[in-house]
Amino acid sequence: xxxxxxxEFVEDGDLVVAWIxxxxxxxxxxxxxxTFHNQYGAxxxxxxxxxxxxxxxxxxxxxxxIYLLQPTPELWTLALPHRTQIVYTPDISIIxxxxxxxxxxxVIEAGTGSASMSHALxxxxxxxGKLYSYEYHASRYETALQEFRDHNMLxxxxxxxxxxxxxxxxxxxxxxxxxxxxxxxxxxxxxxxEAIPHLIKHVNRNGSTRICCFSPCMEQIQRSATALQxxxxxxxxxxxxxxxxxxxxKTRVIRVDDSIERLKxxxxxxxxxxxxxxxxxxxxxxxxxxxxxxxETTDSPISVPSEPPSKAPATTERNHKRIREGDEDYEWxxxxxxxxxxxxxTSYLLFAVHLPSQLDNESESTE
Numbered sequence: 001x002x003x004x005x006x007x008e009f010v011e012d013g014d015l016v017v018a019w020i021x022x023x024x025x026x027x028x029x030x031x032x033x034x035t036f037h038n039q040y041g042a043x044x045x046x047x048x049x050x051x052x053x054x055x056x057x058x059x060x061x062x063x064x065x066i067y068l069l070q071p072t073p074e075l076w077t078l079a080l081p082h083r084t085q086i087v088y089t090p091d092i093s094i095i096x097x098x099x100x101x102x103x104x105x106x107v108i109e110a111g112t113g114s115a116s117m118s119h120a121l122x123x124x125x126x127x128x129g130k131l132y133s134y135e136y137h138a139s140r141y142e143t144a145l146q147e148f149r150d151h152n153m154l155x156x157x158x159x160x161x162x163x164x165x166x167x168x169x170x171x172x173x174x175x176x177x178x179x180x181x182x183x184x185x186x187x188x189x190x191x192x193x194e195a196i197p198h199l200i201k202h203v204n205r206n207g208s209t210r211i212c213c214f215s216p217c218m219e220q221i222q223r224s225a226t227a228l229q230x231x232x233x234x235x236x237x238x239x240x241x242x243x244x245x246x247x248x249x250k251t252r253v254i255r256v257d258d259s260i261e262r263l264k265x266x267x268x269x270x271x272x273x274x275x276x277x278x279x280x281x282x283x284x285x286x287x288x289x290x291x292x293x294x295x296e297t298t299d300s301p302i303s304v305p306s307e308p309p310s311k312a313p314a315t316t317e318r319n320h321k322r323i324r325e326g327d328e329d330y331e332w333x334x335x336x337x338x339x340x341x342x343x344x345x346t347s348y349l350l351f352a353v354h355l356p357s358q359l360d361n362e363s364e365s366t367e
Contacts, residue, residue, distance in 0.1 A: 003073055003123045010051050010068055017075045019067040025079040040064020073120040083140050084113035090243045092120050098351050099184040099210045104128040110168045111188035112144045122153050122161050130160055136167040172198035185211040193227035200231055203354045213350040221348050233352035240348055245339035253331040
């Protein structure tokens with residue numbers, strides 16, 4: 001799988017994530033002879049091949065640069081072409097923790113969509129796990145199928161993912177070629193409560209099975225919770241993820257002596273400006289009195305005697321220019337800065353657990 005192995009250098013045929021700017025990442029297939037164009041100029045692929053991942057790549061005209069990053073599910077979430085609303089990394093992380101998804105986990109995913117969650121699941125369950133993904137929309141299914149094939153995710157190319165075109169709300173999750181029994185289930189559907197009754201055939205007979213329903217509306221959550229209760233699921237809870245972005249930055253270390261010198265400079269400039277203003281006012285008054293007494297005046301503008309600029313310390317001159325973060329002429333310290341905007345509500349997350357004892361109770365009730 002493209003997203004499960006790490007390499008050091010860019011090779012012909014690699015899928016990379018091109019970092020264009022802080023909030024702009026693009027997927028890029030490296031092909032010798034091709035050229036990538038953007039607002040910074042032309043970037044021939046031939047000059048990218050052999051470069052180290054993470055290295056800065058300048059345009060042919062040296063007017064800008066990009067970075068080539070090795071794709072991970074987290075980067076792919078930010079760079080992928082959107083076909084539907086996607087699940088972002090903060091939600092993915094809490095879903096994996098609550099569903100206990102690890103290497104070897106068998107997972108059902110209903111609602112492949114843009115495949116943000118699919119890539120994260122495939123990477124995490126690893127070669128010993130299995131992902132069964134279902135998509136009911138025909139064109140989205142075909143696009144995802146080709147994408148999974150290109151990324152070496154499908155089981156037909158020694159991957160761990162099986163993609164099926166089906167409306168699971170009507171036709172269930174049955175796979176004719178094998179018995180489908182899983183440890184975790186993720187439903188990203190318009191009406192997950194219609195798919196929940198079909199899941200009872202596929203829960204783990206020897207251990208717990210955990211489920212997450214990803215829904216944007218509270219009404220969907222309420223109907224899904226009712227369906228889970230009716231199907232014997234327990235420990236039902238709902239979560240909503242809110243988060244802020246943290247950034248590693250540098251801040252300049254300013255000593256007390258520097259601050260005192262700066263304050264003295266401000267006071268000195270203020271005093272000099274006050275004295276010049278007083279001198280101008282004095283000259284204007286003298287001219288006005290001369291005019292009243294009938295004395296001759298010149299039309300030349302009032303000139304205020306200029307005083308030689310005060311000698312400022314060498315450190316003060318640097319305070320007037322824009323200082324670039326990390327400038328080696330200054331002392332810096334590492335800090336963490338938090339985004340002022342609270343980002344929340346992509347969807348509500350509804351979790352539940354199905355235990356083997358629930359199956360025994362259901363068997364007894366049918367007998």
